[in-house]
Amino acid sequence: MPTVLKVAAVLDVDKDRVIPDGFVLVADGKIRSWGNRVDLPTLSPGTAILSFPQQTLMPGLINSHAHLCAPSGGQPFYLKQSNEMALLTAVRNMRRELLSGVTTVRDCGDQNGVLFALRKAVNRRILDGPRFVLCGPPLTTTGGHAHFLGGVADGPTEIARVVRRRIADKADFIKIIGTGGGTPGTHPARASYSREELAAAVSAAHRLDVPVTVHCRGTPGIVNALEAGVDQIEHACFERPDGSLGFDPELARRIARAGICVTPTIQLYRDAQSHLKKKAFARGLNAAEQKRLSGLPAVIDSKLKALQGLLAAGVKVVAGNDAGLPYTGFGCLWQELDAMMSGGMTAMQAIAAATRTAARMLGMEDRIGSIQAGKQADLLVIDGDPTTDISALSRVRLVMLAGRTVFQKIEV
Ligand SMILES: [Zn+2]
Numbered sequence: 250m251p252t253v254l255k256v257a258a259v260l261d262v263d264k265d266r267v268i269p270d271g272f273v274l275v276a277d278g279k280i281r282s283w284g285n286r287v288d289l290p291t292l293s294p295g296t297a298i299l300s301f302p303q304q305t306l307m308p309g310l311i312n313s314h315a316h317l318c319a320p321s322g323g324q325p326f327y328l329k330q331s332n333e334m335a336l337l338t339a340v341r342n343m344r345r346e347l348l349s350g351v352t353t354v355r356d357c358g359d360q361n362g363v364l365f366a367l368r369k370a371v372n373r374r375i376l377d378g379p380r381f382v383l384c385g386p387p388l389t390t391t392g393g394h395a396h397f398l399g400g401v402a403d404g405p406t407e408i409a410r411v412v413r414r415r416i417a418d419k420a421d422f423i424k425i426i427g428t429g430g431g432t433p434g435t436h437p438a439r440a441s442y443s444r445e446e447l448a449a450a451v452s453a454a455h456r457l458d459v460p461v462t463v464h465c466r467g468t469p470g471i472v473n474a475l476e477a478g479v480d481q482i483e484h485a486c487f488e489r490p491d492g493s494l495g496f497d498p499e500l501a502r503r504i505a506r507a508g509i510c511v512t513p514t515i516q517l518y519r520d521a522q523s524h525l526k527k528k529a530f531a532r533g534l535n536a537a538e539q540k541r542l543s544g545l546p547a548v549i550d551s552k553l554k555a556l557q558g559l560l561a562a563g564v565k566v567v568a569g570n571d572a573g574l575p576y577t578g579f580g581c582l583w584q585e586l587d588a589m590m591s592g593g594m595t596a597m598q599a600i601a602a603a604t605r606t607a608a609r610m611l612g613m614e615d616r617i618g619s620i621q622a623g624k625q626a627d628l629l630v631i632d633g634d635p636t637t638d639i640s641a642l643s644r645v646r647l648v649m650l651a652g653r654t655v656f657q658k659i660e661v
Pocket of ligand 1: 315316357358571
């Protein structure tokens with residue numbers, strides 16, 4: 250049945266503008282027409298009308314960096330859990346994302362590939378979930394960051410084999426861990442793989458037209474990623490092996506020239522800071538927590554400055570919040586957009602980073618990412634105007650996925 254949504258405003262992220270008194274006409278899962286209500290076509294009999302006289306309609310959000318299998322809620326990312334528990338955790342988490350308006354999730358590392366089965370269940374309508382963009386378990390060195398997810402591969406030959414395995418399993422992209430990270434025993438600012446190993450992953454993936462992204466928590470990882478010819482970079486933290494923080498403008502220009510898209514993941518540091526502050530007030534901190542808390546202001550500052558520098562260099566930036574980490578949960582992508590605005594983006598730029606730009610990075614811009622006739626009707630209706638108050642994104646009234654209403658807030 251065709252449906253027309255009548256709203257106070259439609260967000261046109263392709264042209265950075267807001268259309269007042271808007272409408273979107275949906276039929277057969279796709280957007281058929283849209284614009285100002287003076288242009289509303291004659292509706293065929295039986296068209297359903299949904300009126301939101303005070304609300305804004307926008308494209309569904311894309312979270313470009315999440316870990317659906319990870320529990321969050323204060324539990325460590327490296328929690329040992331069975332594949333069944335990982336899958337059940339992902340079911341809960343995908344629902345939280347969907348109900349918050351995230352209609353596409355790019356999962357940046359699952360456990361042993363369990364999300365491939367979940368995607369099948371969603372595609373068969375056994376469960377409601379967002380669109381999935383999957384990589385399976387990220388490739389990592391023996392004992393390296395996130396090794397417990399099941400993606401260990403060492404040396405160019407084994408790496409190429411695992412990349413081919415992932416693609417045969419229907420991975421949409423390859424994720425490789427280029428430096429250490431939060432996993433105990435790893436060094437975030439040091440490269441884990443050699444350039445030759447990264448290049449082996451890129452070569453095997455590109456031969457099959459699959460993009461590669463690299464987890465880079467330190468500058469040496471970014472340098473290796475550039476040399477290896479990757480397509481995307483996660484985190485892009487400018488931390489040197491000696492522990493010093495410092496943005497490198499020349500490196501940013503190289504990222505821009507290479508056309509590499511970056512997911513900066515800023516909010517997770519603010520989440521950790523607010524959690525530790527609360528804990529300090531309530532129960533006190535141990536020495537390790539105290540050390541982490543005292544270092545976080547400088548880390549957050551460096552992340553915000555790096556975002557400013559990346560934007561100034563012309564790097565394409567997308568929104569992903571690393572949901573699944575201990576203090577960064579699901580259903581709150583808007584907070585990452587808020588963090589990106591603290592790093593110098595306008596509200597419209599931040600929203601584009603979670604819609605249009607992300608769709609382009611995923612190679613899905615012909616299907617999702619903006620309100621355009623012919624695109625999938627992945628739509629979100631929210632209370633308020635996110636261009637003047639980004640927290641309006643947390644007040645979701647309706648979520649539509651491919652023309653199907655998957656959430657509607659009932660007024661009581
Ligand atoms: Zn991550």
